[in-house]
Amino acid sequence: MKTRDKILLSSLELFNEHGERNVTTNHIAAYLVISPGNLYYHFRNKSDIIYEIFLEYEKLVDYYLDIPEDRHITLDDMTFYLESVFDGLWSYRFFHRDLEYLLDSDPRLRQGYRKFTNRCLAAIRRIFEKLAEAGIIEPQPEELRAAMSLNVWLVITNWMAFLKTAHAAKDSASLTLIDLKQGVYQVLTFEIPYLTPAYRERVLALREKYRPTLPEREFIETACK
Amino acid sequence: MKTRDKILLSSLELFNEHGERNVTTNHIAAYLVISPGNLYYHFRNKSDIIYEIFLEYEKLVDYYLDIPEDRHITLDDMTFYLESVFDGLWSYRFFHRDLEYLLDSDPRLRQGYRKFTNRCLAAIRRIFEKLAEAGIIEPQPEELRAAMSLNVWLVITNWMAFLKTAHAAKDSASLTLIDLKQGVYQVLTFEIPYLTPAYRERVLALREKYRPTLPEREFIETACK
DNA sequence: ATATTATTAGAGTATATACTCTAGGTAGTC
DNA sequence: GACTACCTAGAGTATATACTCTAATAATAT
Numbered sequence: 466m467k468t469r470d471k472i473l474l475s476s477l478e479l480f481n482e483h484g485e486r487n488v489t490t491n492h493i494a495a496y497l498v499i500s501p502g503n504l505y506y507h508f509r510n511k512s513d514i515i516y517e518i519f520l521e522y523e524k525l526v527d528y529y530l531d532i533p534e535d536r537h538i539t540l541d542d543m544t545f546y547l548e549s550v551f552d553g554l555w556s557y558r559f560f561h562r563d564l565e566y567l568l569d570s571d572p573r574l575r576q577g578y579r580k581f582t583n584r585c586l587a588a589i590r591r592i593f594e595k596l597a598e599a600g601i602i603e604p605q606p607e608e609l610r611a612a613m614s615l616n617v618w619l620v621i622t623n624w625m626a627f628l629k630t631a632h633a634a635k636d637s638a639s640l641t642l643i644d645l646k647q648g649v650y651q652v653l654t655f656e657i658p659y660l661t662p663a664y665r666e667r668v669l670a671l672r673e674k675y676r677p678t679l680p681e682r683e684f685i686e687t688a689c690k
Numbered sequence: 691m692k693t694r695d696k697i698l699l700s701s702l703e704l705f706n707e708h709g710e711r712n713v714t715t716n717h718i719a720a721y722l723v724i725s726p727g728n729l730y731y732h733f734r735n736k737s738d739i740i741y742e743i744f745l746e747y748e749k750l751v752d753y754y755l756d757i758p759e760d761r762h763i764t765l766d767d768m769t770f771y772l773e774s775v776f777d778g779l780w781s782y783r784f785f786h787r788d789l790e791y792l793l794d795s796d797p798r799l800r801q802g803y804r805k806f807t808n809r810c811l812a813a814i815r816r817i818f819e820k821l822a823e824a825g826i827i828e829p830q831p832e833e834l835r836a837a838m839s840l841n842v843w844l845v846i847t848n849w850m851a852f853l854k855t856a857h858a859a860k861d862s863a864s865l866t867l868i869d870l871k872q873g874v875y876q877v878l879t880f881e882i883p884y885l886t887p888a889y890r891e892r893v894l895a896l897r898e899k900y901r902p903t904l905p906e907r908e909f910i911e912t913a914c915k
Numbered sequence: 916a917t918a919t920t921a922t923t924a925g926a927g928t929a930t931a932t933a934c935t936c937t938a939g940g941t942a943g944t945c
Numbered sequence: 946g947a948c949t950a951c952c953t954a955g956a957g958t959a960t961a962t963a964c965t966c967t968a969a970t971a972a973t974a975t
Contacts, residue, residue: 468922468923484790484791484794486711486791487791489961489962489963490962490963490964491961491962491963491964499923499924500923500924500925500926501924501925501963501964501965502923502924502925502926502964502965502966502967503922503923503924503925504964505963505964505965506921506922506923507922509964510963510964511962511963511964562790562791563788563791564851564855565709565787565851565854565855566709566711566712566787566788568854568855569709575855578855578856579855579856579857582852582855582856583856609879609882612875612876612879613879615852615876616841616845616876616879616880618852619844619845619848619849619852619876620841620844620845620848622848622852623844623845623847623848623851624844626789626790626848627807627840627843627844627847629790629793630789630790630793630800630803630804630807631803631804631807631808632804650837651837651840651841651844654834654837654838654841655841657834658883658884659883693952693953714931714932714933715932715933715934716931716932716933716934724953724954725953725954725955725956726933726934726935726954726955727934727935727936727937727953727954727955727956728952728953728954728955729934730933730934730935731951731952731953732952734934735933735934736932736933736934
């Protein structure tokens with residue numbers, strides 16, 4: 466593997482593990498057992514590394530959220546979208562952690578991320594539309610769908626931060642992809658009141674599969690003082 | 691005003707304005723035109739400053755979210771809760787920006803924040819309960835209320851980050867409390883399908899008052915490619 | 916074989932950051 | 946007026962961070 470690619474890969478790994486803020490270019494070089502000079506031969510600065518990682522992230526999610534326009538959408542499609550988005554979030558989890566700082570440090574990233582958000586929101590809205598077309602949820606007014614899609618996006622992008630900060634565990638490191646996928650449960654909560662009778666039971670059953678396991682459940686449900 | 695209090699106040703101001711990551715103890719001292727030594731006479735380290743600010747934040751929100759148990763809840767109460775929470779979020783907006791890093795750097799803060807989250811979630815759940823008792827929304831099963839409350843919390847805590855990152859503006863600094871309060875619109879979206887006929891129109895009208903102004907609306911609604 | 920280009924090592928640097936240390940000033944009290 | 950507790954200035958420091966520079970080595974083309 467090329468040194469350049471190794472730098473990207475290791476950076477992502479270290480960023481995810483320790484947070485971008487705690488990972489210096491010297492750390493990355495040391496981790497790869499190469500010299501800082503070598504690293505800076507391949508990348509002009511740390512921002513460039515981060516930007517390239519963002520481009521990969523973007524590509525991955527865009528690939529996942531490609532919605533077929535020649536047929537109806539199925540429950541399996543929906544499951545795939547949800548699972549995939551959380552997969553992507555997991556693989557690039559460092560990104561949302563320091564999002565504001567990163568966007569403030571790099572205008573390219575700011576603009577790129579803004580467009581990316583727009584595409585994701587549009588995709589979510591399109592999914593809701595197609596769920597209605599497929600008779601899985603009742604049709605909704607345009608405005609409501611827009612607001613709901615935005616809420617879904619907010620829950621998805623904030624779910625990991627919630628787990629890391631509100632989790633019973635001492636450190637935020639012990640989080641797994643499994644925990645993260647319980648976010649699907651939260652997202653499916655949105656659909657409940659809009660489900661058609663034909664699909665109601667099936668979606669509720671699907672949702673049950675993602676029900677958080679006991680530790681968190683207890684945490685969430687017994688928090689009532 | 692005591693130097694100690696001035697340090698807390700200015701720190702909060704600078705953190706909110708530039709982000710905790712970009713504000714050093716030397717900056718704070720320079721801003722107050724006092725010496726670094728003076729600052730460190732009053733606080734052992736930066737973490738201590740942040741922790742004390744958190745305690746104030748906590749106190750403020752706890753005060754806002756004190757729910758009366760001797761009477762029914764009204765729409766005005768609900769409006770007050772929502773407005774207040776966004777006020778608090780605004781006044782201490784630096785906090786959620788670097789939340790994960792802050793919690794990783796200070797175990798006291800981690801534990802304090804965890805308990806704080808639990809209290810907030812419990813309060814939201816209690817509000818939903820009391821909205822049902824007051825006949826504003828239909829009663830819901832315990833489990834659904836818990837999941838919905840969590841979603842509300844996720845939307846509230848992530849709404850500002852969304853505005854700052856996805857906003858059309860170049861920098862994230864131009865955000866105002868007015869923009870932030872449009873988050874109320876998003877939260878009220880949750881209630882729509884559960885509203886009782888008696889209150890439906892009134893809540894929808896209330897929601898309309900928080901409808902995002904054109905720039906964002908356009909941004910949100912035309913994002914569909 | 917030689918010239919050229921791509922890659923790498925490693926020492927080094929300017930700046931920043933959190934924090935320390937010493938010396939001295941102020942305000943109130945007996 | 947001296948004692949004490951509190952407060953402040955300001956120079957200084959150890960460490961870290963992002964990044965540079967030069968020289969050497971490997972790969973490739975001619």
